[in-house]
Amino acid sequence: xxxxxxxxxxxxxxxxxxxxxxxxxxxxxxxxxxxxxxxxxxxxxxxxxxxxxxxxxxxxxxxxxxxxxxxxxxxxxxxxxxxxxxxxxxxxxxxxxxxxxxxxxxxxxxxxxxxxxxxxxxxxxxxxxxxxxxxxxxxxxxxxxxxxxxxxxxxxxxxxxxxxxxxxxxxxxx
Numbered sequence: 651x652x653x654x655x656x657x658x659x660x661x662x663x664x665x666x667x668x669x670x671x672x673x674x675x676x677x678x679x680x681x682x683x684x685x686x687x688x689x690x691x692x693x694x695x696x697x698x699x700x701x702x703x704x705x706x707x708x709x710x711x712x713x714x715x716x717x718x719x720x721x722x723x724x725x726x727x728x729x730x731x732x733x734x735x736x737x738x739x740x741x742x743x744x745x746x747x748x749x750x751x752x753x754x755x756x757x758x759x760x761x762x763x764x765x766x767x768x769x770x771x772x773x774x775x776x777x778x779x780x781x782x783x784x785x786x787x788x789x790x791x792x793x794x795x796x797x798x799x800x801x802x803x804x805x806x807x808x809x810x811x812x813x814x815x816x817x818x819x820x821x822x823x824x
Contacts, residue, residue, distance in 0.1 A: 654682060658805065658817040665819060671719050677727045684722035686715050731811045738805035738817060741798045 652671035657679070659666065669685035671678050692706055707715070801819060808816040 652687065654685070654687075654821040656819040656821055658819055660815070660817070667821065669719075670818075671716075672729070673716055673720060675729050677729055677732075678720060678723040679725040679727075680719055680723050686718055686722075688712075688715070727808070727810075727816075732808050733811050734809040736807050736809060738802045738807055741802050 652669070654667065654669055656665035657668050658664075667682045669680040669682050669687070671680065689707060805817055805819040808818070810816065
């Protein structure tokens with residue numbers, strides 16, 4: 651999994667563009683200027699010959715690309731420390747005493763349940779018909795009246811074992 655996102659700073663709500671990628675159970679954050687995304691897929695019936703510039707990546711080239719990403723990363727998260735991934739449910743994440751939870755506890759973190767069935771039920775309740783109407787990108791965002799609500803709908807949160815919440819927003823284009 652990898653792609654462009656915005657990291658939302660909790661206090662200022664400033665959006666910082668980043669590129670996230672996973673390697674060996676870690677989630678690496680890379681400045682967008684240093685990101686090396688994979689080439690676009692090529693339909694099988696139009697595959698160019700090996701060695702041509704449009705040829706699909708080889709295993710060696712993908713290993714080199716992955717190593718370069720790790721070296722360019724400015725931070726990483728061990729994915730085992732992520733308690734939950736949830737849809738953002740309020741315009742800005744909670745800051746202060748309510749934002750933290752004891753290690754191993756999910757009882758007082760909104761949107762996190764020990765029971766998987768309850769978590770699926772919450773996610774279904776949070777889906778809205780208007781989710782399909784979002785054309786994406788900053789151009790569409792400029793046409794919307796309630797920008798904070800749309801930004802919230804485009805966001806998801808990583809709830810960490812420490813209780814910290816990292817909010818990320820889907821990018822239209824960079």
